[in-house]
Amino acid sequence: MSDSKRKTANGISFASVPKVVVSRLSLYLRELQHLRAESKETISSGELGSRLGFTDAQVRKDLAYFGQFGYPGIGYRTDELVQAIRHILGTDIEWRVVIVGIGNLGRALLGYKGFSRQGFEIVAALDSDKEKSGSVVEGVEVQSIDRLDEIVKQHKIRLGMVAVPAPAAQSVADQLVAAGIEGIVNFAPVTINLPDHVSQVGVDLAIELEQISFTVAKRLHALRRS
Amino acid sequence: MSDSKRKTANGISFASVPKVVVSRLSLYLRELQHLRAESKETISSGELGSRLGFTDAQVRKDLAYFGQFGYPGIGYRTDELVQAIRHILGTDIEWRVVIVGIGNLGRALLGYKGFSRQGFEIVAALDSDKEKSGSVVEGVEVQSIDRLDEIVKQHKIRLGMVAVPAPAAQSVADQLVAAGIEGIVNFAPVTINLPDHVSQVGVDLAIELEQISFTVAKRLHALRRS
Secondary structure, three states: OOOHHHHOOOOOOOOOOOHHHHHHHHHHHHHHHHHHHOOOOEEOHHHHHHHHOOOHHHHHHHHHOOOOOOEOOOEEEHHHHHHHHHHHHOOOOOEEEEEEOOOHHHHHHHHOOHHHHOOEEEEEEEEOOHHHOOOEEOOEEEEEHHHHHHHHHHHOOOEEEEOOOHHHHHHHHHHHHHOOOOEEEEOOOOOOOOOOOOEEEEOOOHHHHHHHHHHHHHHHHHHHHO | OOOHHHHOOOOOOOOOOOHHHHHHHHHHHHHHHHHHHOOOOEEOHHHHHHHHOOOHHHHHHHHHOOOOOOEOOOEEEHHHHHHHHHHHHOOOOOEEEEEEOOOHHHHHHHOOOHHHHOOEEEEEEEEOOHHHOOOEEOOEEEEEHHHHHHHHHHHOOOEEEEOOOHHHHHHHHHHHHHOOOOEEEEOOOOOOOOOOOOEEEEOOOHHHHHHHHHHHHHHHHHHHHO
């Protein structure tokens, strides 16, 4: 288990990694980043798992897709595993992001501190409303969506966030694809269709509330029975 | 597998259900709601799983925590399983929600159509900035956070969303707990501490971007090798 040199992603195929494993990598990374902030230098798979509600076997199996990271009798070295997961997730390099739709959500996303902390830099903010052009939100100048192609090329932007109202989402996504964007995070509460070579994630904020209502409802059911 | 009468959550203990199973329930629910909108009346565990990247065994195992929902030779009845999962998640009743922090994110959340669609109604919007009191955002009047206790009791609110800047999040959460709120969704990019009897979920928007950067980075690695 000690050959940490084999941890990088370059040598292996990621094609077969289930989506759900990748989403757990993000959770491992956040927990490890917290641990590092607390100066905890090592952690076992069991401890990492139990902090997130997973078994140690799950943690080991997930990481085994990408290499061998643990040390016998030590566990994982926090700092090393943070670097390794960032490399796997591709966030050891900086990603430039364009956001389209500078309404309330767009403004909120521009002000969200969690993005740059994880390696995502919003370098352009576009809107179809010409009235907004020239205004500066969180240090980024709002520009017309007509300049999308030019701006994507100029800043070498690969990722886009769609924060427009639902009826406009597909058309904006099509424009992003035409401009060469390779991955889209869609915040509009509607499904968008993209060509296979463009990745997408849809953000559904109600899911978080459902996780909460489950626990509260569970407690209510238990009270009623007692 | 046909005793659908046993599907309700009342008779069983939910205490041992892992968090990750509950989060998959939300994904199943969304997919089933899409299927229902497409008038698809039944679906197999294999098909439901493959649409989400899970195995049929995973789907069956997750649902088995809560009862028996499938029919031999038929699979799941879409509409029935939607109702059952909503009951399990507690979203077959309406939840009243208070949101604290009416900045850009708060305004975006007030305008987010996905909440009411899933049974969450934001009935109160509070801010510490007295200047904002009396203004109406998306049909909800902004009020002073000083009125929190009174408003929570008056509207029988159980859930809260925290959309204030990170340094204020813990203090706002403490006020929500004192007012009797039972579950909190925290959008501030900071960890908050709550008593055990209050549920919480932290929303980390960068996770969605990481899922995208993973796929794009994977493609880039593959191109470089070819």
